[in-house]
Amino acid sequence: MPNLKFLHAKDVDFDGYLEGSLAELRWLKWEKCCDSFEAIDFHLEKLVVLDLSCKYNSGNHISENWRGWSSIKMERLKVLNLSRCLGLKSTPNLSMFKNLEMLILKNCACLEEIDPSIGDVKRLVFLNLSRCKGLKKLPEQLGELENLEELVVDETQIKEIPPCIGSLKKLKTLSAKHCLQPIEVPSSIVEYCKLQPIPSSIGKLRELVELDLSYTGIKELPESIEEFNKLKILRICGSGMERLPSSIGRLQSLQEINADGCFDLEGQIHFDKGGLSSLKTLRLAFAKISGLPENLDQLHSLEHLDLLCLESLSHSRNLLLTYHPRSSPVRAMSCHRSLT
Structure with missing residues (x-):
């Protein structure tokens, strides 16, 4: 044959x-x-x-x-x-x-x-x-x-x-x-790579404790992130993130949000009553966040607040001047001229 x-x-x-x-x-x-x-x-x-x-x-x-x-x-x-x-x-x-x-x-x-x-x-x-x-x-x-x-x-x-x-x-x-x-x-799987948009089905990962999307091309997170009941750490520093979902303000176990160097991150940060109650670190250096929540003083666990060079931040002078945490002092590291 x-x-x-x-x-x-x-x-x-x-x-x-x-x-x-x-x-x-x-x-x-x-x-x-x-x-x-x-x-x-x-x-x-x-x-x-x-x-x-x-x-x-x-x-x-x-x-x-x-x-x-x-x-x-x-x-x-x-x-x-x-x-x-x-x-x-x-x-x-x-x-x-x-x-x-x-x-x-x-x-x-x-x-x-x-x-x-x-x-x-x-x-x-x-x-x-x-x-x-x-x-x-x-x-x-x-x-x-x-x-x-x-x-x-x-x-x-x-x-x-x-x-x-x-x-x-x-x-x-x-x-x-x-x-x-x-x-x-x-974390090496998601760092320094270009990923497709994250599907809403990611909310099914309810045991997830840490999500690191640093230095990726991801532009947004789905609203289903609110299903991450056990999420403690969210790192998106240096990424292409353009906005944070409003549902992120409902995460009660979240201890760290690191968005340093997110040059395209715009909008405001919101959180519901009782939400982000475990947040210890909020880092937003060099982002374009335009507003912080008026009820920031309710974040009783907050220890580190980095607002370095937030050129788009407005209406926050009085908020930062009157913010007195009930537990430990916050290190406010903002160099934004309108807050001085």
């Missing part, structure tokens, strides 16, 4: 000398292949897609030690689909797949480890690890995947996205839905 381009095999094995037999094959879908491998000279040098996935009611039991990984020559491979390969405890050595762009490991229930050789797959664009329920950790070598655009770890046991992910300059999508453990996301 020298001209065959696509082959779908199921419940079969390849055996004997196969040199040149499938020389033009581009796509091989191989269901339920055996973990043993007896073929010799099985060269698939033009193969682009290797699909070893199986349907829901079955599984492929090849392991990371399958002889096929080293015996089949697949230098041009771009797509490797290992979905529901139930014998995999680790990914195979991937260093021979230099041109791989898509690696799919969905529903590999026994997968516990991503082999460090994944760092050699420099052209990888898409990595899907969803429903790998035995996976608890991602390797630091992921940070070497300079072309990675999408990483999916839905329904895994991963507890932490490693800081190395912050070096992935082309990453567009990081999906970690329905993870089996609380997951920690490093």
